[in-house]
Amino acid sequence: MTTYTCSTTDCDMTVTGLTCGHCGSELEHDVLQKDDGSTVGVSKCPKGCGKIKSPMCCGADMAIS
Ligand SMILES: [Zn+2]
Ligand SMILES: [Zn+2]
Numbered sequence: 001m002t003t004y005t006c007s008t009t010d011c012d013m014t015v016t017g018l019t020c021g022h023c024g025s026e027l028e029h030d031v032l033q034k035d036d037g038s039t040v041g042v043s044k045c046p047k048g049c050g051k052i053k054s055p056m057c058c059g060a061d062m063a064i065s
Contacts, residue, residue: 002029004055004062013057014065020045029054029064 006013018027027043030051034040041061044051055062 002026003065005065006057007060007063008058011058013062015055015062018043018055020047020049022049023047025049027052 001017003017004015019025020027023045025046028046030042030044031039032042041054042051043054
């Protein structure tokens with residue numbers, strides 16, 4: 001199960017096991033590269049229902065632990 005952890009060292013926030021509300025599958029982490037070269041973390045349904053931006057905490061993308 002995927003656990004997202006806040007990348008700020010003095011914050012203990014975690015999010016575990018995001019699931020797709022449509023099919024119930026656990027969302028998979030993926031990284032998209034944008035046209036300007038920057039990257040953005042996303043969580044996508046492995047069955048293709050769609051994707052959302054990965055969770056954020058303290059103003060930054062949460063890391064996969
Ligand atoms: Zn789905
Ligand atoms: Zn945080």
